[in-house]
Amino acid sequence: MNDLPRISATGGCRDEPILKQRGQREVFCGLTGIIWLHRKMQDAFFLVIGSRTCAHLLQSAAGVMIFAEPRFGTAILEETDLAGLADAQAELDKVVDQLLARRTDIRQLFLVGSCPSEVIKLDLSRAAERMTEKYAPSVRVLNFSGSGIETTFTQGEDACLASMVPVLPKTDERQLLLVGALPDVVEEQAVSLLTDMGVGPIRVLPAPRADTDLGVGDNTVFALTQPFLGDTHAALERRGARHLAAPFPFGEEGTTAWLRTIAQEFGVDVETFDRVTAAPRARARKAIAQASESLRDKSVFFFPDSQLEIPLARFLTRECGMRAIEVGAPFIHKGIVGPDLDMLAQGPTLSEGQDVDLQLDRCREARPDLTVCGLGLANPLEAEGLATKWAIELVFTPVHFYEQAGDLAGLFSRPIRRAELLELEATP
Amino acid sequence: MKLTVWTYEGPPHVGAMRVATGMKDMHYVLHAPQGDTYADLLFTMIERRNHRPPVTYTTFQARDLGSDTANLFKTSLQDAYERFRPEAMIVGASCTAELIQDDPGGMSETMDIPVPVIPLELPSYQRKENYGADETFFQIVRTLARPMERTAQISCNLIGPTALGFRHRDDITEITSLLSDMGISVNVVAPMTASPADIARMGAAHFNVLMYPETAETAARWMERELDQPWTKTVPIGVGATRDFVHEVAGITGLEPRLDEERLRLPWYSRSVDSTYLTGKRVFIFGDGTHVMAAARVARDEMGFEVVGMGCYNREMARGVRALARDFGIEATITDDYLEVERVIETLQPEMILGTQMERHIGKRLGIPCAVISAPVHVQDFPARYSPQMGIEGANVLFDTWVHPLVMGLEEHLLHMFRDDFEFHDAAGPSHHGGHAPKPETPGTTVPLAAPSPRNNPDQNKEHAGGDVIWLEDAERELRKIPFFVRGKARRNTETFASERGVAEISIDTLYEAKAHYAR
Numbered sequence: 001m002n003d004l005p006r007i008s009a010t011g012g013c014r015d016e017p018i019l020k021q022r023g024q025r026e027v028f029c030g031l032t033g034i035i036w037l038h039r040k041m042q043d044a045f046f047l048v049i050g051s052r053t054c055a056h057l058l059q060s061a062a063g064v065m066i067f068a069e070p071r072f073g074t075a076i077l078e079e080t081d082l083a084g085l086a087d088a089q090a091e092l093d094k095v096v097d098q099l100l101a102r103r104t105d106i107r108q109l110f111l112v113g114s115c116p117s118e119v120i121k122l123d124l125s126r127a128a129e130r131m132t133e134k135y136a137p138s139v140r141v142l143n144f145s146g147s148g149i150e151t152t153f154t155q156g157e158d159a160c161l162a163s164m165v166p167v168l169p170k171t172d173e174r175q176l177l178l179v180g181a182l183p184d185v186v187e188e189q190a191v192s193l194l195t196d197m198g199v200g201p202i203r204v205l206p207a208p209r210a211d212t213d214l215g216v217g218d219n220t221v222f223a224l225t226q227p228f229l230g231d232t233h234a235a236l237e238r239r240g241a242r243h244l245a246a247p248f249p250f251g252e253e254g255t256t257a258w259l260r261t262i263a264q265e266f267g268v269d270v271e272t273f274d275r276v277t278a279a280p281r282a283r284a285r286k287a288i289a290q291a292s293e294s295l296r297d298k299s300v301f302f303f304p305d306s307q308l309e310i311p312l313a314r315f316l317t318r319e320c321g322m323r324a325i326e327v328g329a330p331f332i333h334k335g336i337v338g339p340d341l342d343m344l345a346q347g348p349t350l351s352e353g354q355d356v357d358l359q360l361d362r363c364r365e366a367r368p369d370l371t372v373c374g375l376g377l378a379n380p381l382e383a384e385g386l387a388t389k390w391a392i393e394l395v396f397t398p399v400h401f402y403e404q405a406g407d408l409a410g411l412f413s414r415p416i417r418r419a420e421l422l423e424l425e426a427t428p
Numbered sequence: 429m430k431l432t433v434w435t436y437e438g439p440p441h442v443g444a445m446r447v448a449t450g451m452k453d454m455h456y457v458l459h460a461p462q463g464d465t466y467a468d469l470l471f472t473m474i475e476r477r478n479h480r481p482p483v484t485y486t487t488f489q490a491r492d493l494g495s496d497t498a499n500l501f502k503t504s505l506q507d508a509y510e511r512f513r514p515e516a517m518i519v520g521a522s523c524t525a526e527l528i529q530d531d532p533g534g535m536s537e538t539m540d541i542p543v544p545v546i547p548l549e550l551p552s553y554q555r556k557e558n559y560g561a562d563e564t565f566f567q568i569v570r571t572l573a574r575p576m577e578r579t580a581q582i583s584c585n586l587i588g589p590t591a592l593g594f595r596h597r598d599d600i601t602e603i604t605s606l607l608s609d610m611g612i613s614v615n616v617v618a619p620m621t622a623s624p625a626d627i628a629r630m631g632a633a634h635f636n637v638l639m640y641p642e643t644a645e646t647a648a649r650w651m652e653r654e655l656d657q658p659w660t661k662t663v664p665i666g667v668g669a670t671r672d673f674v675h676e677v678a679g680i681t682g683l684e685p686r687l688d689e690e691r692l693r694l695p696w697y698s699r700s701v702d703s704t705y706l707t708g709k710r711v712f713i714f715g716d717g718t719h720v721m722a723a724a725r726v727a728r729d730e731m732g733f734e735v736v737g738m739g740c741y742n743r744e745m746a747r748g749v750r751a752l753a754r755d756f757g758i759e760a761t762i763t764d765d766y767l768e769v770e771r772v773i774e775t776l777q778p779e780m781i782l783g784t785q786m787e788r789h790i791g792k793r794l795g796i797p798c799a800v801i802s803a804p805v806h807v808q809d810f811p812a813r814y815s816p817q818m819g820i821e822g823a824n825v826l827f828d829t830w831v832h833p834l835v836m837g838l839e840e841h842l843l844h845m846f847r848d849d850f851e852f853h854d855a856a857g858p859s860h861h862g863g864h865a866p867k868p869e870t871p872g873t874t875v876p877l878a879a880p881s882p883r884n885n886p887d888q889n890k891e892h893a894g895g896d897v898i899w900l901e902d903a904e905r906e907l908r909k910i911p912f913f914v915r916g917k918a919r920r921n922t923e924t925f926a927s928e929r930g931v932a933e934i935s936i937d938t939l940y941e942a943k944a945h946y947a948r
Contacts, residue, residue, distance in 0.1 A: 024504070025487045029463020049429075051523035051552060056438040057466045060474075075429045079553045082527070091429035098431060115461045115524035118490070148463025149490040149524070357511060376468030376480065383478030 023355025029148030030156025050114030113145035165235035171215030180225035228307035280402035287406025292320035298369035305391035324348035440550035443560025449591035450620035455514035459525035516624035520548035588640030589620035598816035665722035715802025717745020777916035797833030
């Protein structure tokens, strides 16, 4: 069990200098996370207290992707709320009454702060406390901020999960907590692999419904499934839980390392570990080999987006044979992505934050074979002849663990294969 | 505070972006927090633009709020000018920046930017996207356009088209060619395609064609006053309106009204026998005021539909839509509340919806066919092919796109005749729409009837029948034999018929008496 993947010959990136520039950031705000969180938590409603811009963002981000009846909405602030003509707290009570009367299936209500509500200092934690008392026990009301002045894209999920930790009941049970909103199929695979090794009991945050027996305490150890959960990590440690730091479960290597960290904690023996993982590991290797054929020796450039960039760069360089030119991330939390940085060979520029115009200059100069970027940049870069992978798909598609490792490689190889496939010239 | 699930319009600064993104050599510096950059994807993804919108966001964060967001704005403005070298710039604040009151306009005046910098005041908490576009275009025109000598040949400006507009790209082509047939050249198309230098020479045109009142009426009125340019009041969507438009232009210019109708096919297609089945189809129309008013005339006069409801989401157009609805003998629905529109549609049970992408969602849920006639629209409403709404070809496009979602005439008869056929059934949908019909698991097995949606269940329908009318079981069963696309109408007519006569229970006889009563 001591064959944890090690740093490559050139040494890892953990202590490499990080390029930090300050300029325009081309990123979503944390409200975007609501789009997947509201599907994951089936009895939760997300009420953004914000402006028409917030509502428009949710719909534009969601409109590209889903058409189902949403369990989110926006309480749009109006002139009277801002001018102090109306008591914003009383107005909010009215909106929530209206909402809960219409949606009696709701058990958890999240009041989500936005840029405008933060700027006018609308106290949502007070509102949440008041409403929790009012609607107890049928509805629990929590609050977090998804504002663009405080959060970037996936940090919204972090803020949401972190808001749930303080109200979890205390438990002294020895347990494993998996943290991060994953597609159900992926979550079940992880739980089943670990269960087969004899690890348990296993619980998951966020739970699909409010009325589960999820608790936390000194005997809880937790593993993150997403690298953007810094605040949740801190909140869990405050409740006495202990973090199992590991590379993230992307690709065969990442998944094995992640599972092994947990297995070691729970004293799983080598034979059991190998017996459980051997078949899916082999499948994952095979799938990656096929899907990554067109990625070998190609270069990749990451714009900051979801905070998945460092683990994905590790996967693409080590398992798909790519060369990273720049790996940009909105934030680099070494306590969380440290193990991935250790495995990422030195060479690429690591950047944190963004001046998008300067970064575009670097990207155009480098002419990477594949650019991973947000939706605002993808088509303009394609028009300049650069193949792109829009990063948001990475948080919307099942990409974790063994059975999805080939799909993950496929997400990156498809734009390259497509560029090679299209033939629009006259027959010679 | 107002609870909103979906919104028809974005905030006003998105309207300003639509103007800037449509233009050339214009740059917009927007004081805004980082998340507001999502708006770029409206243009790069939904409209498939191959360039980033010409917008620089200051992307301030919480930690900047205590220190110096004003300086951040100044630096962004200076950097954006140096990097992009535009001919003119617009500056403004998004909703959050409006609250911190940095005054981008005032700050830009204190700086030495060597091109015109036009400040925008767009009240985010009162107004919306269309207002933002209209106001931005007006400010740009007011700053840059001046009276000047008219062109020798009679010319006009086409005003109103913006980025992200519904079919604006193709409407420009269609109207340009229509005017050219009359001997009128186009001086400037604005804001879409225009540079600030083009705006400066708008005064050379003899008159303005106001294509979209939503985005350019304020500018049209200003140019009438200051540049002495009359503007057209008719929006040439549909055959009748296009003919009216030609006459209006002839009146303004003194030219002969000329319209080349060789390619016009809507009138014949509508008269041809296959279209008989369109007669009296009950349609509900919703969208922006301009497109709704045009569509209502086309629907009633050129397609032979019955307009059972209409409305718009932009209050600026409420007066015109209300007046037209009165002419049609119906009540207008003026609201930007998606749920209210859904309620109205549920109550009216139209056979077809002409709406926006939102009504397409509603139609999908209620099983009512929908054609899109107005913004907001989605990526599939920016087709690769030439597909205008205006002029001669626009009329042809309207015929095709409105008929497409419907079940075709003969097919309708077949559905009547063979009600329980396993391939012709409710869940199958129109046969020319692939992918609608779920294949039976094993060939030969009967497809079960589509599960009744919660909105179709008799208990609920009793409520909005407007009385205590009860459907007896055999009548309910008979009703179910009526094909799905007319069932709503049959149910509604029967209930109205029954409650008007004080009949409390609907039997098979009531059903057929009502059918005879409403026969046409």
